[in-house]
Structure formats: structure tokens, C-alpha cells
Amino acid sequence: MASLGDVFSGSFLSLFRKVTNTMFGIRYTLDSDLLAARVLENAKDMPVEFVKTFYNMPELELIPSRRKRSPGIKANYVIEIPPEPMAVMNTQGAAFQVPVPKSHLGPGKAVQVRLISPFRSEGMIGKCSNCVPNVWPGSNCSCQITPESDAIFLHLHGGGFVSQTSKSHEPYLKAWAKTLGIPILSVDYSLAPEAPFPRAVEEVLFAYCWMRNNFKLLGTTGRKVIIGGDSAGGNLSVGLILQCIQLSLPKPDHLVAFYPSLLCQMYPSPSRLICLLDPLVMFPCLLRCLNCYADPNYMSTCPRTFVQELESCQNYTDPLLSPLLTSPELLSLFPPTSLFSSDIDPCLDETVSFSNKLMTAGIKVTLEVLSGLPHGFLSLTGMSKDCALAVEHITEKMRDIVLT
Template structure:
């Protein structure tokens, strides 16, 4: 009874709001078109008539639910000045769906009387809109249930089991989110890119699962690839069905392979647009070394979990060559060491990508901030699950503390910066430093970070049911691969991971330590490095150097042909440390963005051929059979409701994530969080990890810590990787630079001019 009263009061009080007006206008347009097409006896005319009526019914059902959520939505914000949480995100998604549907229906209204009006395409578009609103209605029903579980602004009802999470996800029609209206909720400059990503995923899946099964000439393979591309371009419903099927049935190896394309596709040539003086690989031979802190000496252990001792790889990026920097021998550095240094950790779901795939924005950051960036290439799951990457980050960070002079920095301000999975590792690194009494970074910047590695039904995590970058199945399998390795005992609670403890040593132990070669001495074989132009992938990744080299030759040709046919002059560098973009650099960036946008629009045919040639060769797996079975029904219309596959349900319900703060920094104690440095968190309203960021920021703020939370609109998870090809993503990257600059120089935050 109370729920009915709330909905009625809310509906009455919101008659004059812009949102309610937009809904009423949409319903009026639907009613007008329904009356018009009721007289059309053709098949498409009647389908349009029924779709408009269905859309009106869906709007009548969803609006009271939207109102009931809006009443309490402010309870879950971090504060009044930073509105943002998963509930707000869904309200904005609903508003975007109304805008999207209104635009389509206005086109129908303006053209319906024309003799040349073709009803086939509008019919499918309006039917998709009705499915979209109906699916959102289902989501809002689940959101109401979630809200009933939560109190005191908590977005994580941890007392709810995995079964509740699965029940929340059941019955949501995912097809409508990945078909004709894919990316409707994102900003305009990213919609075409996300559509391209979705198309690429569908095309790549066929190449991935049929590689080696279909023999034939290169011409035949290229022809099949083109046919596949055309098929998914012309049939969005087929593409949606394929993507949902992949999300639910493809294993983690598919995720790794698809995300790895960012390193070997034609986009690989884009980072070179931003020229830097230094971009080189560093390999640390696994040997223990001594770290001197004040009057203490600590022996840093070698990472050993799962893989045993192996080199830890880094990548140094600097806009200018600085004195003392590795690789400066026989050169004449023009710059003294910088006071600042950025320790970066890349994202990729813990299972994929590297510093190379994030180089596009790292080069830009190095230029704008004018400080060296050292990025850590940690080992990836499932071969190297938790805590291996955590151990390697600790080892690399301690080496950086000891040897920052080799990286062109005085070490006066060391800032940790990372995104997604890498951001999680940086928070756990900071927590480990606090516990081991090692100097933590002077500041931490994290972007769209998962802070609770547990599948609790938070509202923002429901966004993964419609996310083209992070679908539900991908997220589940990647986190499971990292947190719950098969055949390994669960890690205990608390702070007891497999990470070897750091040990303090006395003067009597120094003689023994001298037996180890210094990792920075000239005679040491502990540190090796080489120019990235000399095939760094063979050194860093070991992912088939010959095949990668072949792919890069092809990719370079495509980049030159489609993007860089007209060479851009590198913008003149300023002799000062001022990183403000000049007119020349801005013009160059705009020109490059235009060329890349054109590239995205025209590369599809060439890209499909590349995907076919570069797909990993692997034998057919049971998961593949599920994906391939989708072909048998490709001619059918999508079901109105797509339930999660039984294989995915069984897989995600049969594992338990350990409650380890080094895995989930949100679980850290108040005592440890009180020792955290200044922390700046940036996320996006449409990110499945939004609530993770909000809740972690709330904990820090409640403890009186210096924390900043930025929530950007219209951008997807992982937007930094698109910063060179999207104006909105580039603006978001510039805000990241500003927040990092504030950590490097706290006084800069009071200068509004630095935001430009």
C-alpha cells in the first residue's frame, strides 16, 4: 500500500518536470502515429500500429518505477555537490531512451505521408524502441527490489548472495541493447566507435572460432570475412544475438584475444601521433634487493606465486630526455631530472592488455604533465591469478623507490595512476605499503576502479547488461579468472595473501646482501632495457614475436593508407615546462581525430580481413559449440526475453571470492585507510564499477581523508583508450591530467586556469 501511495504522489508531483514533459510528448507522438497507421492494412503498417501502442504501455508501466527511484536517489550520493550512483545512472539511461525514441518517431511522423516512405526500416526501429523501454522497465523493477535491501546510503548489500545477483539479471532482454540502438546512452562522439567495437566483436568471434576449421585460399578467407562483415552490418538483430551469445558462452581466452586487438590492429599506430623522446622497455631480472628507508633496510622479495621467479617488465615514457635517465648514455639530455614521477598500472580486466595498449593516452599525459611515466606490465590471469600481479606491483614499486634517478626523476613526488584493474592494483599496493611501513605514493589517482571484487547486486553493476565494453559474462569470467583460480585453495580472510612479507634486516645481514648484484649497477644483469623500436613485444610479452611483427607490418600499412596518408608536422615544443596546448597542437589533434573518425567509418572491410588473419589458432572447445549453435537460429527473430545461459549461471554460482583487502580494497580497515595519501577518483555515470568508486570515496571521506570524486557523463568504462579518436573522451583524459597535476603540485588545484 505504501509503495502505491509513493508512486501516485510521485506521478502527481512530477507532471511539470522536464522528464515528465518529455515522456508525455513521446506518448502523444506514439498515439498520433498509432491512429495514423491503424488505417494501414499492410503488414508493416500493422506492426507499426502495434509497436506504438506497446511503447505507450511500456511508458505507462516504467514511469511510476522511475519516480519511486527518484524519491530516494539522493540518499546514495557521496554529497550534494557530487550527485552520482547506479540509481541515478539508470534514470539518465531512461531519459536517453526517451530522447532516442522521440528522435526516431519524429522522423516517422515527418515522412509517413510521403509516397516514397519505406516502412521496413522504421518498423524495426520502433519495435526495437518498444523492446528497449520494456527491458528498462524490467531493470527498474529490479532496482526497486535492490533499494528495498539497502539503507544508510549503502550501495553494496553484502548480505545478499550470488543467487540474488543472478535473480536480478534473469529475464532482462539484452538483445535490444546490442542491436540497432547499441550505444544510445553514450555521448555522440562515441556512439559510432562503440557500434564499431560491437561489430568487431561479432566478426572477430567468427574468425576466432572458425580459424583452422575452414581451410582454403587467402582469397576465400578474405571473401568469407567480407561476407561476415556485411552480414552483421545489415542485420543488427543478428549482431545482437551473436554478442549476447558470446558474452554468455565465450571463455576468458576469447576476452583476452579480443581485447588484445588494441595492441595489434591498425589503431596500434595512433600513439606515435604524440611524439616523445623516450619510450623504452625495462626488464627487471628477479633478484631480491635491499631498500633503505630512513634508518631501516628492507629486503624486497621476488614475486613467486604461481609462475615462480620471472622478470618484471616496465615501460618508461617521457616527453623529454632527462639527465640520468636510462638510455641517455652517449646522448645530450637537455632537461634536469623532474621532481615528479608517475607510476602507472594499466587496465584490462586483470587478463589482457599491457602498457602498450594504453600508450595512446600515456604519451599525451607525459607531454602535458612534463614528467616521466613508468608503467608496470604485470602478469595476467588466468595463468597468473591473485596475488601474482599484486606481488609484481610491490616489487616494481620498491625498485622505483630505490632507482627513481634512473627514470629521470628526483623522486620528490611519486604519484600512482591507473585505470580499471590497474587502479585496483594501485590501491592494493598503497594498502600493502601502509601495512609494511614502506613509503606509499604521495598521491593516488584511479579511474573507474573496481574496489569490491564480489558479485553483489549493486545498481551500477546492472549496467553491464547493456554495456558494449564490459558485458556481464565478460566481467564475471575475468574477475573469476583473477580471484578464484581453478584447483587452488581459497585464500583466507584478512590480510593474509600469498604475498611474501617484506623483512627488515640488520647490519649483520648486509654482508650477505652484498652477494647480490645491485639492480642498478653497471655490471648487473638485473636490469635490461631496449628501444621499443627493436621489437619490444618479444622482450615484454612473449606472445609470438613473428606473428605480431607480421600483424604490425599489415597494421602499419593500413594506418598509413587510411589515417596518416598526409603526414602531420609535430607541433613545436615549448622550451618551458608549461603543458598548455598550443594552437598548433590543438589543430593537429583535431585533424587527427577527423582522420581517425573517417578511418572508423571506412575500415570495416579491411579490418575483417585482419581479424581473420590474426585470430589465435586454437582447437574447438565446448564453449565454442554454444557460440556456433547460434548460427543455426540466425534467421529467427530474437526472443522478447533472453535469460542467462545455464552454463554461465552454473559457472558464476559455484565459486566464492576470498575476502582479502589486497583483492578488494573496499574491505580495508579504517585504521589502514586513515594512512592513505590524497586520493582522486574519476569514474563515469554509465560504468558498472561506478558504485565501487562512490562507496570507496564515501569511506575515505567519512574518515576525514582528502578525497576527490569526479563522475563524468556519457562516457563508457575504458574511455581513456579512445582519447585520440573521441572529443568527449579526450576531454575526460584532460581532466585526468588535471587531477594528476594537482597531486604532483597540490598548490596547482587552486588555480582555475589549470583546468583549460
């Protein structure tokens, strides 16, 4: 983060010094006080574009071939859902006209989703991943057509509402698809600050309804629909269920949320104070992410100082922004829910509170708090053995959810 700040701010005058001091972080490895001061400076003073760039680092393909070669995965296909009128059957058996996403970016932008599957079934969209040119040159498709899966997992990625796509979450999604034997559909919703609330909420609903209309294309019967996501994706997952309840649409059969961000307020809970020490989700970064997602006029007020960010905070009470504030009446209609967090996660308190509210509303809910893992640990398997072991553990929990 310190080195990225040097590049982002243009503080080095020579390319040579950028390469040696920034890419390899030489001076920061030799001086821990300098490192701490630079990280603090970045967190406090850098604009949201820096936060977006920092959280997008998992998107980098340092070894592209390793990302493409995925034994056991037969489909890894990006789908563009056209922004056209669509109807889906509601719970009363009537046709519901799904709104085309239009907030902020207009109605002309397609919604992008990624299908990841460990098998090919008859009628599945796309081509076998083994047949994609330049992956295994000269190879022929050896896939057998297999029956559709009864389950599908709709995934919503994290990234503070401002960064990342399904691409940076591929490693654990592929592991889940392969181990669980089900297709996964991950939504690449539009990001703030260019597309603040409620654009992502609209796109997630649109993608969900399209999925329900196209189960065969995705290799599933749709008998069991699981929805889940991490951090910002957990927020959007809960928001989707709220919309299903309010619009009388078929709900997912199970909700899975990993360290979800459920309160779009600067409420000083004990776990949020961890942001003062967390190297990945520092308080100023969290503040900018929440502000630029919730405030439609954010870009017109930039650049902002840290003090201005603090002064601009509002207590948003819309449950689609702050799902923790969902009424007990709506919570009583939720599907069974599984929540995962870490004992040092900034979002732990809101996750625990949400779990308690669901239990009070009579919903079957499980909460597991893992030890010593950073926020975003699902995407850090390539950097940490502990994170990799945690993903293996959660994969087994996901297997239980699929089979239940």
C-alpha cells in the same frame, strides 16, 4: 565483438567469407537483431581466452609508424627488472628485503616496466627515442640534458586482470608525460588466468620498490610519487598502498584511480546491473575476469559454462583482492586520493563507496563523475571525440595534482 566471435569460434568455413563477413562485419551492419544476438552469444558462451583477445584489440598496431613517432617524447623505453634479491629502506630507516615475485609462475620471470618521459636527464636509462633506428632515419639527437623532475607517476594499466599492457595505454600516457613534464613508469604485470592473484600484486610491489631505488635512472628526484591506474589497475594501485602501510614502506604521495574495480564479488549493485547492457564490460565477461583472477584453480576447471561460472563465484574478502573491504584503520593512513568515473560505468557504485569510506576515515579525497563515457574511456581516444575530450580534461586535473 560479433565479428571477432566468428573468427574465434571458427564458424565460417571459407576464408573468403571470413574476410568479407567478419573483418568488415557486413552482415552485422545490415541486421541489428543478428548483431545483438551474436554479441549476447559471445558474452555468454565464449571462454576467457575470447575475453582476453577482445580486450587486447587496442594492442593492434594498425598504423605502426604513428605509434612510434611521438614529438615531445624523448624516452619510451622498456625495462626488464631482473628477479633478484632487492632491499629498500622502510619508514623506520631499516632495510626491507623485497620478496621476489614467485606465485604461480615461479621466481625466474623478470618484471617488465615502460618508461615514458618528455625529457632526457643526466643518468637516465635507455636511449633518446629520436635515436632509435628506423624512427626518423638519418636524424641526430637534438635533445638537451635537462634537470630531473621532482615528480614521477607509477601507472598500472587496466584490462580486467586478463589483458592489455602499457602499449595499449601509450596515447594518453604520452599526453600526460608531455603536458605534465614528468616521467611515467607503467608496469606490465603478469595476467590471469595463467598468473592469477597474487602474482600481479607481488610484481607491482617489486616494481615500486625498484623504482624507489632507481629514481635517477628514471629522471626524477622522487620528491613526489603519484600512483594510479584504471579499472584493474585501480585495484592494484590501492593494493600497493595497502602493502606499503602493512610493510612500513614509504607510501606514494597521491593516489589516482579511474573507474577502479574494487570488489571481487558478484555483488548486484545498481551500477553493476549496467553490465547487462554495457557493450564492453558485459556481465558474463566481468564474471569470467574476476573468477579467473581470484581462483588459482580456474584453468583446471575449464571449459566452463556460464552457469558454472555463476556457481563458482565466491565472496573474496581479502583487501588485496577487494580493496573496498579495507578496514577504516588502514584507510585512515591513505594518501590524498583522486577518483574518476562515469555515470554509466559498471564500477561506479564501488568507486563512490570507496570515496565515502576514505572521507569518513579523514582522508582528503575528490570524486568526479563524468557523463556518458564507457568503461575504459582513457584508452578509447582514437575512437571517440568525447573520450578524447575527457582525457584532455583529466590531464588538467592531473596537472593540479602534480603541482599541489
